[in-house]
Amino acid sequence: MLDRRDLLKFATAGGAAFLIPLEGSAPYAAPRLTAGTGALTDVAVPEDTFTSPSPARAFAAPDELGDLAKAAPFAHAMPVLGAMKPAASHSGRSPRSGRTVMTDVYSMRQHKARVEIVKGLKSTVFTYAGCFPGPMIKANRGHEVVLEHHNELDNPTCTHLHGGRVPSKYDGLPMDVVGKGGHYTYRYPNKQRAASLWYHDHSHGTEAENVYMGLYGVYLLSDEEERRLPLPKGQYDLPLVIRDARIEADGKLRFARPIDCPHMLVNGKERPYFKVAARKYRLRLYNVSINRNVKLRFADGAEFVQIATDCGLLEGPVVRDEIELVGAERAEIIVDFSRYRVGSSIVLENTAALKERPEIMRFDIVREAKDRSRIPDRLAEFPSLPKPSREREFIMTSDPTFLINGKSYDPKRVDVETTLGSHELWRIKNIDSPGHHKPGYFIHHSFHTHLAQFRVIHRNESPVGPGESGWKDTVSVPPGESVCIAVSWSGYAGQYVYHCHHLGHSSAGQMGRVDVKPR
Ligand code: C2O
Ligand code: CU
Helix, strand or coil, X not given: CCCHHHHHHHHHHHCCXXXXXXXXXXXXXXXXXXXXXXXXXXCCCXXXXXXXXXXXXXXXXXXXXXXXXXXXXXXXXXXXXCECCCCEEEEEEXXXXXXEEEEEEEEEEEEEEEECCCCCCCEEEEEECCECCEEEEEEECCCEEEEEEEECCCCCECEEEECCCXXXXXXXXXXXXXXXXXXXXXXXXXXXXXXXXXXXXXXXXXXXXXXXXXXXXXXXXXCHHHHCCCCCCHHHEEEEEEEEECEECCCXXXXXXXXXXXXXXXXXXXXXXXXXXXXXXXXXXXXXXCCCXXXXXXXXXXXXXXXXXXXXXXXXXXEECCEEECCCCEXXXXXXXXXXXXXXXXXXXXXCCCCCCCEEEEEEEEEXXXXXXXXXXXXXXXXXXCCCCEEEEEEEECCCCCEECCECCCCCCCCEEEECCCEEEEEEEECCCCCCCCCCCCCCEEEEECCCEEEEEEECCEECCHHHCCEECEEEECCCCEEEEEEECCCCCEEEEEECCCHHHHCCCCEEEEEEECC
């Protein structure tokens, strides 16, 4: 292990470092830079920008809450997310394969901005490049993306590509943060299937608040396999980024418990409407709420077709009339609006609404349109799952705090050691059920792995439904349930994490460290 002096030497010698002081203000064991995760060889960061994560922030207490903003539903149009233009694109020969690699370079400043979420009110949010949600990145399989971030916020930040298979030093590990004035550069190889990924803040302790305040954006990875399919494309292929929020009467976006967050946002607007043509659309549903699940259905119970899970296309389409997403989960669906008359409207609802009304958004069918798209019976070929080489168990609890296997995240402690290329069976149990702990502990958890994608094999010992059978990176683990996933550790050796994606839980320590050893 390097000590602080070595790290400083390393910093000045290499001229290229990104350090975390060992003495930190963190509430857990002092964070420490581990060899291999910190140095970004292509960026020089002034030493005084290095920082350690802040203590976890608490939600506003009920007596601190201000009056809620009154928000009439469907008061404004849902924005269509625009793709960011690369600052530069170049091609070069890979020293390893000798092949030409295309690279798109993006640069984003993270700063506060004032945006209109509820009609007529201005809210201060955290943004990537002034956008809420952050700008959409469109990437192609095999083409590299270099993303340079400049932190102009008061909170320390780091950025994780959720669902991305990324070398450890570019993974945005919770301790690899920079403070105000710092910058860092990530390199994403995009050597994986097409999928609706996203990027978000991951700075340990503050990730819940940073994401809540706006640090998230869509990252669409496309490939040939996907482009060949006759699915709806272009303007008929839309990400819908859903989350809860609390906007108060003065416009303040207040970091509060889910039960105190009755506003539902799609692409940054409270319960918007969206004008569609009477034809098929591909909707990429994202739940980026930090602590809440949504269960989406159309108000008339109309069926739609699910075509993808978190990490890409399913093997075949699945007809559904409702879809549940825990925070960070994605699903892609094809909705055929030609079933509605031009001039009519249909509301998308959240049947898991808490105290608020169920409407999420309204689709207004405003015109006819040609539609040559269709949903093929076969969407993707999945290789058969290799036999797992070992089993592991992960117990999720919330009492007295959010833990995995009775432990709180300690970046110095290796919880799981595995080998690159291995296949394992992970059994995740949420034992927060009545009788086990104090009465009233019915806490929903989820489970997310960095680097590895997985398939859900069993839920409570029964095979899972077809809508959950694709490749995933986040899975719902409801109270009292047990979920079995087949995890494949492919990509890169190095340090990674797994955690509950209720970010209020992970920021309080419901996270573990996994070290992937080279073969
Ligand atoms: Cu979406 Cu470890 O995060
Ligand atoms: Cu949890």
